[in-house]
Amino acid sequence: MLSIKNLHASIEDKPILRGLDLEVKAGEVHAIMGPNGSGKSTLSYVLAGKPDYEVTDGSATLEGEDLLALEADERAIRGLFLAFQYPLEIPGVATMTFLKTALNAQRRARGEDELPTPAFMKLVREKADGLGISTDMLKRGLNVGFSGGEKKRNEVLQMALLEPKLCVLDETDSGLDIDALKIVSEGVNALRAKNRGFVVITHYQRLLDHIRPDIVHVMAKGRIVRTGGPELAHELEAQGYAAYAADAA
C-alpha cells in the first residue's frame, strides 16, 4: 500500500533523509525505531506533506498514487493520517467543531454527503467513550489546555473518526504515563484491520509491548539500516542505539 523508494529530503538545504526504502502492505504494522536525529519525524512530515521539507530524490506512493505530487490536504483525503507528536492548539475552535469540519471536508472531497449533525454526534460519542474522552473535553478548544495524554487520545479519536488507510504515528508514546499509554494503544489496536497499514515511529520499545508490530526497522542517518521481526525491538532495548549512533556520527 505504501511504497517508498530511495527517498531523499532536506530542510533548509540540510539533507535529513538519504535514500530511504520502505514497503508497507495493507494489514501490516511497521515499527520504525532509531536514535534521536536519525530522521524518524522527518519521514512522517515528508509523507504527510509538511511545507518546508524539500524532497530531492526518490518516490513515495500510496496505493500506486504519487504522494509527493499532492498537497497535504489531498494526501489526507486519499487516506493518509499522521498522529502528531505535538498536536497543535487552535483556540476558540471546539474540538467537536474541528472533528466535524475535518470529517465533512474529507467526505465532501470524496463526493460523499456531509454527515448530518445527529449522526455525527452519535458517532463521535461512540468513538470517544472507548478512549475515555469526556463530552466536556469535546467542547473545549482544540488541544487547548489538554494534558499530554488528552492530546494523544484526541489524536487517536481523530484517527478512529477519519478511518484512514495508512496511519503514521509519530512518537505517540512520548509524554504518556503507563495508564495513558494503555488507553492510547488499545485505541490504536482497535483500528488494526486487514485493509489498513500502520507506521509506528518510536524511540522506545515499551510502546511495542502494547502495539505489537509485524516488522521492526532501525533507522539511522536518514535510511533504514536494519529490518527484522518484533525481537529486534527487544534487542535494541537491551543494547541501546550506541552502535547506530556511533555509525551516524
Added chain:
Amino acid sequence: MPAVQETVARVRAIDVDQYKYGFVTDIESDLAEKGLSEDTVRFISMKKCEPEWMLEWRLEAYRRWRTMTEPNWARVDYPPIDYEDLYYYAAPKGTKSGPQTLADVDPELLRTYEKLGIPLVEQEILAGVEQRRVAVDAVFDSVSVATTFKEELSKAGVIFCPISEAIREHPELVKKYLGSVVPTSDNFFATLNSAVFSDGSFVYVPKGVRCPMELSTYFRINEKNTGQFERTLIIADEGAYVSYLEGCTAPMRDENQLHAAVVELVALDDAEIKYSTVQNWYPGDAEGKGGIYNFVTKRGDCRGKNSKISWTQVETGSAITWKYPSCVLRGDGSRGEFYSIAISNGRQQVDSGTKMIHLGKNTTSKIISKGISAGKSQNTYRGLVSAHRKATNARNFTNCDSLLIGHDCGAHTVPYLEAKTSTAVFEHEATTSKISEDQMFYCQQRGLSEEEAVALIVNGFVKDVLQQLPMEFAVEAQKLISISLEGSVG
C-alpha cells in the same frame, strides 16, 4: 512553497470580484449642487421640510466646521479630501422626504435591497431564521426609502422612523436629545455631519418597554461622488430595552466616497441598548483604488443609574476606517461594553477602538477587540479607558488580540489608560499572533483545504465577539468574515 507563504501570494492577488455588493443601481437622483456652503445646508433642510430650529442648528454647526481642521492623529494615510468636490445630498428621484408605504417604493430600489439580502417586506424574515422578525429602515444615499413594521412597533409605544420624520413628528424628543451625546462641536467629522446629515434612524423606546423585535437599518451608498452623512439617535427610556443592528454596503467605484456618520445613544435609568454593526462598505481594489472613507463618531451615554450600553461591531469593509464607538458611564452602576472584530485585507487601513469614560460610581466596562490583518493592510486598535476622580470603584477589563495573516500587514495596539481615582481597577490584556504554518499543516493534514483552515482558525479567534451578535446576524457575520478573507487564501 510553505502554506502561509502561499497564502500571502494569494492575498496579493485579492480581487475586487470578491465584493459581491459592488453593483450600482441605475436610478435617477436628485442631487444638491456640488460643494458645501450655507446654501447647501439650507437646501438639505428644505428638502427635508425641516422646522426653523433645525436649520439654525445645522447652520451653527456649519459655521463652526469652517473653523475646524481635519484630525490627523489616526494611523491612516490618504490624500486630502476636497470637500468642495462632493455632493452632500442625493435622493432617488420621486422620493418625497415624507414617510411612505412600501407600495410607493420604486421597484428598482426594492430589487436593490433584495439583492443585498435585506427584505423590505413585512412578512419576510432574514435568511435561515424562524419566528424572529426584524424591523428594517432602509437608507439609500441621503434618504430613508422604507421602514417596516412601524405600526406594530407603535402599538408597543416604540417609535422607529427615519430621523427626518422624527424631526417633524417628534420635535420635543429630538430637541431634547439630538447633540446631547455628540455635541455639534465634538470633532471635525461630527460637526460636518451635524451641518449636512441627511437621514438615518430614530428610535425611542418608552419607559419599561422591551422592544418586541430587533430593529435594523441598512445603509446603502449608490450615487457617485456622494458623501453619506447618516445620523442615528436611539433613546431607551427608564427600564427600556432595545437591540439595534446596522448594515452598510456600497457599489464598487474608482473614486473614494465619504461616509461620516454620527450615532448617539441615550440610556436612562435601568435601560439597556445593544447596538450591533456589520460594516461592509466597499473596501477598494487590491491596489487601494476606490473604497469608502468611513469616518464615524458613535457614542453612547449611560445617563441613568444601572443603565447599560453594548456596542458590537464586525468591520470588514471600507478603505479607511476611523471609528471609536464609546460609552460615557455617567450613571452610577452603569455598564459599557465594546466587542469588535476588525478585519483588514488588501490595502485597507483601520484605526478603530473605543472609549470607556467612567464618571459615575461603581461603573464597569469591558472591551474585547479582535483585529485580523491580511494582505498589505494596517490595523490599529486605539482605546481609551478613563476614570474620573468621582468614579469610585470603576472597573475595566480589556482584551485586545491581533491576528496576522502573511508578512506584509501590520497590527498596532494603542491603549490609553487614565485613572484619577485610586479605587479604579483596570486590566489590560493584549496578544499578537500569527496563523502559524504548523496550525495550517495540522488542519490540512486532517483534510481541510487552505481556505477552510484559515476560516476555521479565524472563526475560533473571533468567537468571543461573534457570540455577542444576535444569532441570525452571527451567522451572516461568520459568512462575511470568510468572504472578506477569501482573498487571503485563494
